[in-house]
Amino acid sequence: MRRPRILHLAESRAEPRAWTGAFCKAVRQIGDLDIVEGGADLSDEAAAERIRAYEILVTSWGARAVPASLASEPGDLRYVCHLTGQLRTTIPIEFIESSIPVTNWGDAQARAVAEGAVTLLLACLKGLRPRIERIAGGDWRPPDDFRAGMLQNLDLGIYGCGFIAGCFIDMVRPFGPRLRVFDPYVDELPEGCEAVESLEALFDHSRVVAIHAGLSPETEGSVTADLLARLPDGGILINTGRGAIVDQEALFAELQSGRLRAGLDVLRPPEELPREHPARGWSNLILTGHSLSQPYPKAYDAAEAFEPMHHICLENLRRHLTSEPLRFEMDRRRYELST
Secondary structure: OOOOEEEEEEOOOOOOOOOOHHHHHHHHOOOEEEEEOOHHHOOHHHHHHHHOOOOEEEEOOOEOOOOHHHHOOOOOOOEEEEOOOOOOOOOOHHHHOOOOOEEOOOOOOHHHHHHHHHHHHHHHHOOHHHHHHHHHOOOOOOOOOOOOOOOOOOEEEEEOOOHHHHHHHHHHHHHOOEEEEEOOOOOOOOOOEEEOOOHHHHHHOOOEEEEOOOOOOOOOOOEOHHHHHHOOOOOEEEEOOOHHHEOHHHHHHHHHHOOOEEEEOOOOOOOOOOOOOHHHHOOOEEEOOOOOOOOOOOOOOOOOOOOHHHHHHHHHHHHHHOOOOOOOEOOHHHHHHOO
């Protein structure tokens, strides 16, 4: 197999979680890899000239933005492999509409994020935080008005049905919830799911709603105060997608009143709440700081420091060299929803 020239152009320094020693070694078994740091110091023209000398550009977190001019004047460039997920800040839309294929990590994080969503769902459904707080405070059993439930026969609404939602559905389906899904862009739903025609219908018929939609102009702020008001008393909102999809002020008002419960891995940017924010102390809210899907400790130098994204990238590099169809190739719709 021929050995292509492969480039990673970092804005400052190569991101250690992406560019582990084990991954770099594996890439160098496929081609001649150059990792160039300090790309922010290059003009667009200089960066484009550097990239044109390589057949494959691998981008990731911390990569220098790719000049749009390369889409029409690529030189030797034949493939852009984005190691991670969201790529709009790194790879311009001109590439998606060009002859240069672009891929990303596809479903690499799907199981980890879905597992986090299930964790939040069960923790909220069983009232885990208030149970722990009561026992720590000297009580033993929950009070008579305590809220807790189970997945069997639970009316569970799912907003968005991509890779992560598919994994989430696979994980909860064996427990027997009634699954309803709103996603106007999906033609075929997973087994056991009922499609609903609107967000209003989803919230009207759900005790729990799990958000798995991507962030776009269409979805930003789409979970409104009106929709939240449609959830029953004790209803639950789970969000491991993007915080900006939800009207956060409206949600916090519902939580502060005690009417709803929530498990949130994500919040509206800048995400981190001030240290003194009262929401940190609400027993009906679980916050996990946009880190629930990440393994700890982060031993990036370990020999086994391979994540699913690394395997997908390596597979696509090999597919490119053997002219096989690439996995998770971007089109405009996927590009816009990759957040």
